[in-house]
Amino acid sequence: xxxxxxxxxxxxxxxxxxxxxxxxxxxxxxxxxxxxxxxxxxxxxxxxxxxxxxxxxxxxxxxxxxxxxxxxxxxxxxxxxxxxxxxxxxxxxxxxxxxxxxxxxxxxxxxxxxxxxxxxxxxxxxxxxxxxxxxxxxxxxxxxxxxxxxxxxxxxxxxxxxxxxxxxxxxxxxxxxxxxxxxxxxxxxxxxxxxxxxxxxxxxxxxxxxxxxxxxxxxxxxxxxxxxxxxxxxxxxxxxxxxxxxxxxxxxxxxxxxxxxxxxxxxxxxxxxxxxxxxxxxxxxxxxxxxxxxxxxxxxxxxxxxxxxxxxxxxxxxxxxxxxxxxxxxxxxxxxxxxxxx
Amino acid sequence: xxxxxxxxxxxxxxxxxxxxxxxxxxxxxxxxxxxxxxxxxxxxxxxxxxxxxxxxxxxxxxxxxxxxxxxxxxxxxxxxxxxxxxxxxxxxxxxxxxxxxxxxxxxxxxxxxxxxxxxxxxxxxxxxxxxxxxxxxxxxxxxxxxxxxxxxxxxxxxxxxxxxxxxxxxxxxxxxxxxxxxxxxxxxxxxxxxxxxxxxxxxxxxxxxxxxxxxxxxxxxxxxxxxxxxxxxxxxxxxxxxxxxxxxxxxxxxxxxxxxxxxxxxxxxxxxxxxxxxxxxxxxxxxxxxxxxxxxxxxxxxxxxxxxxxxxxxxxxxxxxxxxxxxxxxxxxxxxxxxxxx
DNA sequence: CTGAAAGCGCTAACAT
DNA sequence: ATGTTAGCGCTTTCAG
Numbered sequence: 001x002x003x004x005x006x007x008x009x010x011x012x013x014x015x016x017x018x019x020x021x022x023x024x025x026x027x028x029x030x031x032x033x034x035x036x037x038x039x040x041x042x043x044x045x046x047x048x049x050x051x052x053x054x055x056x057x058x059x060x061x062x063x064x065x066x067x068x069x070x071x072x073x074x075x076x077x078x079x080x081x082x083x084x085x086x087x088x089x090x091x092x093x094x095x096x097x098x099x100x101x102x103x104x105x106x107x108x109x110x111x112x113x114x115x116x117x118x119x120x121x122x123x124x125x126x127x128x129x130x131x132x133x134x135x136x137x138x139x140x141x142x143x144x145x146x147x148x149x150x151x152x153x154x155x156x157x158x159x160x161x162x163x164x165x166x167x168x169x170x171x172x173x174x175x176x177x178x179x180x181x182x183x184x185x186x187x188x189x190x191x192x193x194x195x196x197x198x199x200x201x202x203x204x205x206x207x208x209x210x211x212x213x214x215x216x217x218x219x220x221x222x223x224x225x226x227x228x229x230x231x232x233x234x235x236x237x238x239x240x241x242x243x244x245x246x247x248x249x250x251x252x253x254x255x256x257x258x259x260x261x262x263x264x265x266x267x268x269x270x271x272x273x274x275x276x277x278x279x280x281x282x283x284x285x286x287x288x289x290x291x292x293x294x295x296x297x298x299x300x301x302x303x304x305x306x307x308x309x310x311x312x313x314x315x316x317x318x319x320x321x322x323x324x325x326x327x328x329x330x331x332x333x334x335x336x337x338x339x340x341x342x
Numbered sequence: 343x344x345x346x347x348x349x350x351x352x353x354x355x356x357x358x359x360x361x362x363x364x365x366x367x368x369x370x371x372x373x374x375x376x377x378x379x380x381x382x383x384x385x386x387x388x389x390x391x392x393x394x395x396x397x398x399x400x401x402x403x404x405x406x407x408x409x410x411x412x413x414x415x416x417x418x419x420x421x422x423x424x425x426x427x428x429x430x431x432x433x434x435x436x437x438x439x440x441x442x443x444x445x446x447x448x449x450x451x452x453x454x455x456x457x458x459x460x461x462x463x464x465x466x467x468x469x470x471x472x473x474x475x476x477x478x479x480x481x482x483x484x485x486x487x488x489x490x491x492x493x494x495x496x497x498x499x500x501x502x503x504x505x506x507x508x509x510x511x512x513x514x515x516x517x518x519x520x521x522x523x524x525x526x527x528x529x530x531x532x533x534x535x536x537x538x539x540x541x542x543x544x545x546x547x548x549x550x551x552x553x554x555x556x557x558x559x560x561x562x563x564x565x566x567x568x569x570x571x572x573x574x575x576x577x578x579x580x581x582x583x584x585x586x587x588x589x590x591x592x593x594x595x596x597x598x599x600x601x602x603x604x605x606x607x608x609x610x611x612x613x614x615x616x617x618x619x620x621x622x623x624x625x626x627x628x629x630x631x632x633x634x635x636x637x638x639x640x641x642x643x644x645x646x647x648x649x650x651x652x653x654x655x656x657x658x659x660x661x662x663x664x665x666x667x668x669x670x671x672x673x674x675x676x677x678x679x680x681x682x683x684x
Numbered sequence: 685c686t687g688a689a690a691g692c693g694c695t696a697a698c699a700t
Numbered sequence: 701a702t703g704t705t706a707g708c709g710c711t712t713t714c715a716g
Contacts, residue, residue, distance in 0.1 A: 016471065016495045016497050018708095018709060018710090019709070019710065020709075020710095028686080028687090029686065029687045029688080030687090030688095030709090030710080030711095031686070031687060031688080031711085031712085032685090032686060032687075034710065034711060034712085035686085035711095038710090038711080040711080040712085044685060044686090045685070045686080046685060046686090049685080049686080061495045063468070063471065063472055063495060064472065064709085064710080065413075065472075065474065065708090065709050065710070066472040066473040066474060067409050067412050067413045067418065067473070067474050067708085067709075067710095068413055068692090068708075068709035068710040068711090069709080069710065069711085070409050070692095071407075071409045071410055071413055071692050071693070071694095071708095071709085071710080072691085072692055072709080072710050072711055072712090073692090073710090073711080074692075076409065078452070078473065085438065086428065086434050086437050086438055086441065087431075087434045087435050087437070087438040087649075089429075092428050092429045092434045093429050095428050095429070095453070096427070096428055096429040096455065099428065099453060099454065099455050100455070103454060103455070106469075108452050108454075108469055108470075108473055109452065109453050109454070110420070110450050110451065110452055110453075111437070111441060111451050111452075111453045112441065112445060112450075112451070113438065113441050113442070113445070126405070127448075127450055128450075129358065129405065130405055130406065130407070130408040131408040131409070131420065131450055132407065132408060132409050153358045153403045153405060155358050266638070292635075293634075293635060293638060296608070296635060296638055296639060297638060307429075360692095360693060360694090361693070361694065362693075362694090370702075370703090371702065371703050371704080372693090372694080372695095372703090373695080373696090373702070373703060373704080374701090374702060374703080376694065376695060376696090377695095377702085380694090380695080386701060386702085387701065387702080388701060388702090391701080391702080406693085406694080407692090407693050407694070409692085409693075409694095410692075410693035410694045410695090410708090411693080411694065411695085412708095413692095413693080413694080413708050413709070413710095414693080414694050414695055414696090414707085414708055415694090415695080415708085416708075685716105686715100686716085687714105687715085687716080688714090688715080688716095689712100689713090689714085689715100690711105690712090690713085690714100691710100691711095691712095692709105692710090692711095693708105694707100694708090695706105695707095695708095696705100696706090696707100697704105697705090697706090698703105698704085698705080698706100699702105699703080699704075699705095700701100700702085700703080700704095
């Protein structure tokens with residue numbers, strides 16, 4: 001009792017009480033309280049005692065201490081979600097999907113951003129493991145072959161990855177290569193032959209997979225194969241704008257752009273406009289992921305549900321490990337104005 | 343040891359060991375292990391013993407059990423964040439700000455979505471409290487005066503709210519009324535007299551505050567005050583499109599729109615286009631919050647940094663309670679094409 | 685039908 | 701310089 005009680009301490013509502021206090025108030029043992037309040041063996045308790053315990057619990061506002069429970073049971077009912085950046089639409093839709101199923105199961109969700117920095121991925125995983133999460137969903141990693149994660153003491157913690165990863169864990173993903181290949185094919189069908197490829201960074205697995213699709217598409221449809229048409233870099237808008245600007249300045253000619261995410265595609269749109277190039281007449285642009293912004297910008301994209309993938313990952317994590325193996329999620333082409341669609 | 347070892351169990355990396363195992367391996371007491379591995383009184387330990395403990399810890403891959411630590415210390419180093427919807431730009435930017443400071447402090451962040459459903463707010467708070475978070479940041483609530491939260495046993499858990507709330511807790515916010523009033527004033531300066539107001543739901547505190555600003559603006563600038571110009575409803579795009587469509591169909595005349603969030607403004611744009619109305623010539627539109635999508639859509643908006651507010655809230659929560667009281671965050675008008683700006 | 689005691693993993697007096 | 705003990709809040713044998 002300090003002299004100065006701040007507003008913080010005067011919050012309404014009772015202080016959460018422990019089972020011991022309930023026991024004292026009810027005049028029974030701690031064991032009995034545990035039994036009536038938490039199911040197990042509650043039927044072997046006399047109605048009177050039970051009522052007394054329930055009344056006492058209500059009176060003091062009993063709330064089981066999750067920490068004690070978790071320590072005792074070896075289960076925290078909490079899972080962790082690792083994403084590069086929650087303010088990226090790709091990831092917050094995943095997060096929403098994950099949280100929806102996790103919440104329904106009565107679990108908590110511990111969230112961390114890594115900005116795709118390997119060291120921060122390690123820190124994030126260890127933080128989650130130290131808090132003894134029951135499982136972790138790892139979305140959007142796959143950097144440098146995930147080598148930095150080899151030393152992590154996963155123990156028996158369940159892991160599900162979303163997207164390309166090199167971890168030995170079930171993965172929820174789409175066929176990245178096929179998706180990009182189709183996009184290239186679509187551009188080819190439009191008569192475009194020089195497709196600028198806005199890839200992610202070279203050491204990202206997602207870049208490797210999608211790039212394989214690009215190359216296969218270029219080869220398969222007889223388009224111009226030229227390394228000058230391949231640009232590695234970050235997944236941000238400004239990043240892509242700069243890259244496209246540079247490509248134009250460097251005299252790289254192209255009549256199509258396939259970006260490995262929509263932010264890059266949107267960034268490309270800006271550079272194109274700035275250069276006086278008209279979309280789709282001069283350059284057709286297609287992105288990937290089909291985030292809500294793509295529709296707003298009338299940008300064609302490769303569409304698949306990040307939300308559903310988040311749900312699927314969480315369901316996989318919370319389900320029987322031996323249950324249905326993860327399937328590849330379907331993707332479609334969402335054709336819009338940036339490639340001359342309706 | 344079951345016959346069938348699934349891939350899940352063969353994850354690389356050691357199983358996290360307990361301090362007791364380290365003690366046994368090093369041939370010292372548990373206390374000694376605790377002392378060398380966790381600082382306190384480590385200097386009063388002989389170099390040899392220390393080395394032996396450190397070596398043993400490394401060998402078995404010791405990781406302190408966060409649950410035990412939290413139970414013991416009464417501090418979880420975890421805070422909770424409650425938002426209506428993490429896939430709403432307003433909130434995921436807040437979340438990013440919060441997580442950035444929380445992560446730097448070595449804390450974890452427990453995230454929950456409520457969709458602004460009072461019952462789910464209660465469930466969310468209780469889940470966080472049961473997990474004994476050290477504090478909770480409550481963003482975007484303020485529904486029906488937060489009455490449903492009165493019965494919650496907050497105990498000594500610290501709380502910081504973001505935006506209008508009726509909880510007795512420090513609040514990080516902007517001057518909602520002034521912001522909307524300015525927007526109305528700006529529209530008035532453009533010669534608009536009949537401003538359609540796309541408010542949130544009537545029982546949201548944020549609607550109440552912003553509506554007060556709208557009314558003050560209408561009165562102050564001598565514009566047309568007509569309840570038919572005020573439309574309550576959800577904060578979603580489709581929602582707003584329908585509302586504007588209805589207003590037009592009902593013969594409500596207006597030459598300006600002020601929406602209480604950008605999703606509504608963007609939804610309005612669609613309805614306007616659909617009705618053959620040109621923006622900004624026929625109708626000037628301004629939103630609120632200035633989420634990234636606003637810039638993409640060339641939508642004027644009231645701008646303030648949700649990211650910074652998230653940071654501020656987290657800093658407030660983690661700082662000395664008696665420290666700097668929360669200040670009102672600044673807002674500005676971001677003028678773009680939807681109101682005829684550059 | 686109910687209670688006492690042990691223990692989950694850890695730290696902090698309190699010894700020695 | 702190091703070990704013993706108690707206990708954080710809870711569940712669960714094991715005894716009555």
